[in-house]
Amino acid sequence: MLEGRALTDAVSRAGLIRAGLIAAGLCGAGLALAGASSPLRSPLVLLFLCTAPLLGVYGLLRGIDPGARVIAACAAMLVINAGVAETMLAAGLWSPRGGLVAIMAISAMLGLIQLPAVRALARR
Amino acid sequence: MLGAIAVAGVVLFLVPLGGVNLGQLNGFGLISVLPVLSLLGVAAAVIAFSVSLCLPRAYPVVLGVALAGIVICLDAVTVFTETDPRFPTAYQISGFTEYVSRTGHVAPGLDAYFSWPGFFAAVAFLQHVTGNHDLIPVLRWWPVTIDLACLAPLYLIMRSIRASWRAKWLAAFLFEVGNWVGQDYFSPQSFNYLLYLTFVAMLLTWFGLRPGITEIPGIPGLLWQWLWRWRWRTPLDVLEPGEIEPRQVSGAQRALLLSIVLGIFVFSTTSHQLTPFVMIAACLGLVIVRRCTITGLPVLQAVIVAGWVSFAAVAFWSGHLSALFGDLGNFGGNLTSSVADRVTGTAQHQHVLELRSAFAAAVLLMAAAGVLRRRRWVTDDRVLIALVGMPFLAFATQSYGGEIALRVYLFALPGAAVLAAFLFFPATREDGRGRLWRAIPVSICGVALLLAFFVARYGNETFERTPPGEVAAFDYLYARDYGGIRLVWLSPEPVGDNTPQMPWEYQDVEKIEFLPELAPRDPGDLADLIATLRAQGPRSYLITTTTQESYLVQEAGYEAGWGTKFRALMAAAPGVQVLYANANAEIYALGFPAGTQVHPFPLSTASSPAGTIWTPIGLAVLIVLLLVLTTREYVRVCLGAPRRIIRMLTVTSLPLLAALIVVVIMRFIVVS
Numbered sequence: 001m002l003e004g005r006a007l008t009d010a011v012s013r014a015g016l017i018r019a020g021l022i023a024a025g026l027c028g029a030g031l032a033l034a035g036a037s038s039p040l041r042s043p044l045v046l047l048f049l050c051t052a053p054l055l056g057v058y059g060l061l062r063g064i065d066p067g068a069r070v071i072a073a074c075a076a077m078l079v080i081n082a083g084v085a086e087t088m089l090a091a092g093l094w095s096p097r098g099g100l101v102a103i104m105a106i107s108a109m110l111g112l113i114q115l116p117a118v119r120a121l122a123r124r
Numbered sequence: 125m126l127g128a129i130a131v132a133g134v135v136l137f138l139v140p141l142g143g144v145n146l147g148q149l150n151g152f153g154l155i156s157v158l159p160v161l162s163l164l165g166v167a168a169a170v171i172a173f174s175v176s177l178c179l180p181r182a183y184p185v186v187l188g189v190a191l192a193g194i195v196i197c198l199d200a201v202t203v204f205t206e207t208d209p210r211f212p213t214a215y216q217i218s219g220f221t222e223y224v225s226r227t228g229h230v231a232p233g234l235d236a237y238f239s240w241p242g243f244f245a246a247v248a249f250l251q252h253v254t255g256n257h258d259l260i261p262v263l264r265w266w267p268v269t270i271d272l273a274c275l276a277p278l279y280l281i282m283r284s285i286r287a288s289w290r291a292k293w294l295a296a297f298l299f300e301v302g303n304w305v306g307q308d309y310f311s312p313q314s315f316n317y318l319l320y321l322t323f324v325a326m327l328l329t330w331f332g333l334r335p336g337i338t339e340i341p342g343i344p345g346l347l348w349q350w351l352w353r354w355r356w357r358t359p360l361d362v363l364e365p366g367e368i369e370p371r372q373v374s375g376a377q378r379a380l381l382l383s384i385v386l387g388i389f390v391f392s393t394t395s396h397q398l399t400p401f402v403m404i405a406a407c408l409g410l411v412i413v414r415r416c417t418i419t420g421l422p423v424l425q426a427v428i429v430a431g432w433v434s435f436a437a438v439a440f441w442s443g444h445l446s447a448l449f450g451d452l453g454n455f456g457g458n459l460t461s462s463v464a465d466r467v468t469g470t471a472q473h474q475h476v477l478e479l480r481s482a483f484a485a486a487v488l489l490m491a492a493a494g495v496l497r498r499r500r501w502v503t504d505d506r507v508l509i510a511l512v513g514m515p516f517l518a519f520a521t522q523s524y525g526g527e528i529a530l531r532v533y534l535f536a537l538p539g540a541a542v543l544a545a546f547l548f549f550p551a552t553r554e555d556g557r558g559r560l561w562r563a564i565p566v567s568i569c570g571v572a573l574l575l576a577f578f579v580a581r582y583g584n585e586t587f588e589r590t591p592p593g594e595v596a597a598f599d600y601l602y603a604r605d606y607g608g609i610r611l612v613w614l615s616p617e618p619v620g621d622n623t624p625q626m627p628w629e630y631q632d633v634e635k636i637e638f639l640p641e642l643a644p645r646d647p648g649d650l651a652d653l654i655a656t657l658r659a660q661g662p663r664s665y666l667i668t669t670t671t672q673e674s675y676l677v678q679e680a681g682y683e684a685g686w687g688t689k690f691r692a693l694m695a696a697a698p699g700v701q702v703l704y705a706n707a708n709a710e711i712y713a714l715g716f717p718a719g720t721q722v723h724p725f726p727l728s729t730a731s732s733p734a735g736t737i738w739t740p741i742g743l744a745v746l747i748v749l750l751l752v753l754t755t756r757e758y759v760r761v762c763l764g765a766p767r768r769i770i771r772m773l774t775v776t777s778l779p780l781l782a783a784l785i786v787v788v789i790m791r792f793i794v795v796s
Binding site for chain 2: 032035037041042045046049057060061062063064065067068071072074075076078079080081082083084085086088089092094096097099100
């Protein structure tokens with residue numbers, strides 16, 4: 001078990017990595033929404049589609065050990081991405097940009113639920 | 125050091141692959157041209173892996189690197205030896221994805237696959253957001269990626285099994301080497317296999333063993349008791365459960381996990397025909413052996429599948445009801461048509477098919493032997509036995525175009541791999557002692573299965589590969605398909621055979637109509653083919669490829685060299701023009717006088733089933749029933765299963781269920 005300062009360091013390192021992934025992913029999403037044809041678009045937008053929902057669900061599964069947590073979060077990420085794509089197809093509203101915005105919204109919502117202020121509100 | 129040997133072995137496998145000459149492939153497939161050094165290299169990696177399994181303690185990095193290297197050798201070998209991705213159906217799937225990506229719609233009238241469009245929608249969405257529409261690299265790397273990805277849910281499944289680390293790592297190896305079925309090409313099936321494993325893993329990890337519940341109800345329970353009490357003389361109460369208790373999670377987290385499980389299942393229902401049924405069978409098996417706390421899940425799953433098939437897949441079954449239900453209950457017939465009827469062709473080809481059956485039988489026998497060995501540890505492996513046994517129910521329902529035996533083996537493989545690993549390492553706990561001599565039987569078994577894998581998996585490489593030039597031939601056609609064209613291809617059995625052995629339909633699926641015609645046994649007997657081309661009119665072509673010709677020789681027993689003779693005679697036939705020719709493909713057409721009328725192009729993309737009052741009634745019933753059943757499962761899982769509420773919801777669901785069955789049957793009758 002990590003103690004005291006080491007724990008704070010580890011937590012802030014994890015937080016930095018998460019923030020970095022989200023930032024890189026948002027760049028990719030921005031490139032995709034703008035329709036830019038940069039070579040960075042493909043890997044960054046894939047990074048976004050993978051990590052944004054994954055981090056959202058990962059944060060909700062506190063207390064579960066890391067391996068199982070990651071796999072469950074990956075499964076949720078696949079379901080969210082595929083669900084958005086399929087809903088667009090079924091509703092006849094095929095718009096990849098719209099789908100990307102939908103995934104941003106879903107990930108943002110999942111992230112919001114985890115904010116300490118929101119959790120405190122829910123507990124009350 | 126063992127890690128270095130494993131890495132060196134993998135490198136030794138990969139390096140000589142550049143010099144492989146695919147022109148010399150024979151009926152045994154890829155193994156006939158693989159350099160001996162490569163085989164020695166991968167065998168060395170397998171031996172290093174086996175020795176690492178027998179050391180006093182586990183070295184996960186070494187084991188992981190060795191296993192990943194072995195998987196790359198097994199599944200990515202064609203990436204390094206072949207220029208174009210293999211397997212015809214992968215191209216067809218990529219064509220369906222291209223259609224969805226281009227039009228934003230499905231075409232259920234065009235192909236049954238479109239009635240389950242989930243996978244195409246997901247890939248098309250990714251193509252659009254990344255701006256990358258070239259699927260060829262994806263096709264090339266997909267098998268090895270999916271096979272590596274399957275290790276993650278397999279790890280989660282094994283985490284809840286009471287076994288030593290040796291057995292678990294060996295099970296992972298047996299799972300990879302046992303997966304010769306080749307259903308991991310770019311397709312909904314391969315992705316759904318990953319989903320199936322994830323589904324089972326999540327059920328076992330969080331909704332699995334409940335302490336104190338041991339009795340299996342009904343006939344399976346009686347069989348279980350007979351086996352342990354009378355055959356093996358062990359009272360049931362001394363048995364240790366073969367699973368570990370799931371970690372406790374909060375009610376809200378359980379709700380989230382259940383949502384993920386349901387989400388996986390719903391996506392599977394909308395993307396593949398067969399996998400949802402196997403998921404239902406697996407869940408039902410776990411419920412029966414009392415290792416699944418979501419006891420109402422199979423019913424909910426069945427309602428979801430029934431709803432999708434009845435309402436959304438109408439184009440598939442209206443008009444084809446006998447194809448769907450004709451094989452129901454025909455257990456023996458389905459088995460025969462799946463296994464025996466497919467053994468035809470040259471002697472080498474038959475050996476390949478026999479080896480496949482023997483490989484599957486060997487793995488299942490090893491699993492049975494593993495169950496017997498585990499007896500000494502007085503462990504109750506009911507979960508693994510259920511996971512192996514339940515897919516066999518599929519034999520009773522469908523022959524799935526003769527392929528059901530392969531699929532049953534594929535879905536039984538995860539449980540069978542773990543049980544087979546118990547044959548070598550049955551202990552439930554690790555005593556920290558290494559026994560290096562055990563590496564000998566493990567290595568022998570591993571290398572034997574490895575060599576058998578190359579024959580079983582790549583035995584049909586003469587016609588499953590895509591030689592250079594075949595894709596170019598199709599590009600020639602796609603450049604000229606405006607307004608639609610008809611493409612005749614040579615089949616040994618036009619009535620039953622609907623997949624040409626060539627990279628077909630990877631673009632413009634609605635613009636080319638593929639027409640199978642009987643390939644004449646005598647390559648000079650071209651009268652029928654030419655008459656067909658004349659009857660089809662202008663904008664009709666005939667294509668022949670090296671791989672389709674190899675298929676005719678290997679699988680259907682046409683004379684050796686048939687392809688070369690056919691091309692020469694066809695090119696020389698009066699009235700026939702050779703429009704395109706390269707070493708591996710030729711396209712012919714008849715000359716028509718200018719102004720000959722082109723026959724109207726009939727391909728319809730939409731289907732228009734008859735409207736009926738049963739549709740809105742049925743949808744209403746379905747939605748309410750789904751709400752009731754889903755609420756019931758969430759209540760069961762999150763609120764500690766309060767009896768009264770669950771009973772109330774169950775009672776509410778019964779008349780709705782009856783109503784849904786009536787609606788589904790009426791729709792089958794009316795809309796057909």
